[in-house]
Amino acid sequence: MITRRRLVAGLLGTMAAGPIRGRVLRIESDYESDVVRVAFGSCVSQRKNQDVWEHIAEKDPHLFIMMGDGVYPEHEPGALSTLDAIRSAYRHAGKCVELNRFREQIPVAAIWDDNDYGGMDIGRTFAHKFESRDLFLDFWTSGAEASIRRRDSGIYASWELGMPERRIQIIAPDLRFSRSEWAMAGLKTIIARQLRGMGPFEATRDSGATMLGETQWAWLEDCLRRPAKLRLFVSSIQVIPGERGWECWSNFPAEQERLLRLISQPRVGPVIVLSGDAHYAEISRKDGDEGIGALWEITSSGLTEHWPTPGPNSFRIGPAYPQPNFGILTVDWRPASPQLTVGIHGADGRRLRREFLLLESLMHSPSGGSASRTARSPQRFMA
Template sequence: MIGLLWAASLLGQESLLQSGPMVGYGDMREVLLWVQTKQAATVHFRYFEAGNNSERFETSKTTTQKSTAFTAKLIADQVQPGKKYQYELYINGKKVDRPYPLRFQTQALWQYRTDPPAFKIAVGSCMYINDTPYDRPGEPYGGDYEVLTSLAGHKPDVMLWLGDNTYLREPDWYTRTGIFYRYTHTRSLPELQPLLGATHHYAIWDDHEFGPNDSDRSFGMKAVTLEAFQNFWGNPYYGVDGKPGVTFSFEWADAQFFMLDNRYYRTPNDRKTGHRTMLGEHQFQWLIDALTASHATFKFIAIGGQVLSPFIGFEKYSIYAEERDRLLKAIEMEGIRGVIFLSGDIHRTEVTKMQRRGTYPLYEITSSPLTAGTYPPENNDANYLRVPDTAVNARNFVIMEFSGPRRDRVVKVSCYTKDNTQQWTLAIKATDLR
């Protein structure tokens, strides 16, 4: 009888788990761990260095609350640089086993000591999870969720989510209840859980988790969607210069990522008078300052919509031509080396390459969609800067692999479809970005 009661107790704690756990940002001295429960519960994590569970550490404990969708963020702060750790989730004091690995890592202290380490980063956007009562009638828009299993199989160190990471529907847009429901529904997808539990996740947003399709700074619920985004992601910070938004930056080895907010300050696409902006002046100036100050080998500018494509339309930066030109000119005039753009949004993956007179070419890697709908090749827009044979009109993801000695670094970029079939691969040398 005692054994049955104990088993029932363990099952009870597992049944309280809604989604996660998820690994958020990771640095040399701390790592963020996230989890969501179904109702108020006390949660914490225990962790230990991989292969040595004799010395165990614990995070603090916290009680999840309805006001934050029963999510919790806890910090593993008894870690050392360059180590791999395993971790365990506890709900109401009972360990909750998961049928897949739970692990995180701390970044290596390589500076002034060794070459930068090799590492692997996954990139994706546009994850639509079907929810029949609230979806449009007809053929389901989402599918092929096994693409997430294929992605997780690459064991990336980091996953970059480049927007439309969930899709708010009509019943969700204008209430806190609807917004939190949609985030919870998407985050609870079974195929997503192994990826959440063993990879460090960093995210920005685009229109579909910010608000309605093509939404902009006029959206009245943007403070609530920002709150939901903050509750469900584990970025190191949100917004710059004391202003709200999802903007932030982080480093991983010798790469730095400048994660931009293309919604909170965005002028409506169709506005014809006044100053037109996608980023807002404070974010624009922060970006140029941060790029100029960076010593990273590779400097990735990540944003929801495409930047380099000359095609005017479909929410590309080209419809904000003056600001886009200012950005490209500033990169040139400041002599900023190693810039590569990352984007999503267009439900197609492709590489764009812009040749520039007297300096290195700019690349943009667009990765889309993960599970949202796709369009046939004949619908591809007239991006005449598209690198031949890189357009992929299927659900897919991108893997970036960094390697080589400090003075001869290279990033190999590859695209894979849902069944892990490689579609193309491209090597970009740091020496070619100077």
């Protein structure tokens, strides 16, 4: 098993053919697996207990997706991180025995969020973003992957896992490098929200506000033209939920709508959103509006961090889990209609939640709705 994992990791940086904007990294192995396991998580402090890595490895995933905040540089409250603090955080993480052992066994596909980028909630205005980019890539990547991702427009990346007839595409945009500033709510609103554990942001009225920037939007469209049986859209902040006042796509309504319409096109096929940032785990489902199919989002956060008061979320299915956690997505290709199992696990490996979905239930019809049988039909099971 260790040999297989090393082989996969060794080929993580292999560059696939395609347009310059749409180049992807291919995760290969010397066999075709009938059952594929993808682990995912976010928000891990290098200064806290690291036993979670052992418990993730016990699930024997083919890949781990780090969805942001892979380190927490030290800084004064309200201040941005210095480059020395970011370097120190990576230096500390690099000495973590548990993480190093994990990375020897399991390939990691990583993206950043605010803390490992430059500081709380910061976007494109961070003065040291290019230096921070290099520190991130030096820690998490090497070879062809590092070269492809060392761009002037962000560290976004796409990976492909499996043979063409069972291909899983992982798409991870950079939500920091080009992102406009958030809009702040009024003082009275902020004070009232604080009592409920909510944040200070509101939907912007700036029609020019951007989450990705046009270069990255073009890259995303290129990614979605590549053939895949299942796409995992990895967002370092939540896509569907938008009521808690913290960072989320709905703070930029036009950008959120653009994304949802893009990934819900019938030609794109089945998509599941994986997200981090929130410091609790939850599962969300947005029913299709006109032209937009139903969409599932699995939030897993954090590996060491937790927030005691999950915010409101009208799209939440079942409870939220305000304790350290990670997720496992299992794809069983053997049935005529492949089955997906989504599991949320505590940092100790104990399963907290499980959902079963059929791949066909994630398909979208040309009219914008889900396929004839939706995920609220008997194709969805909880355990």
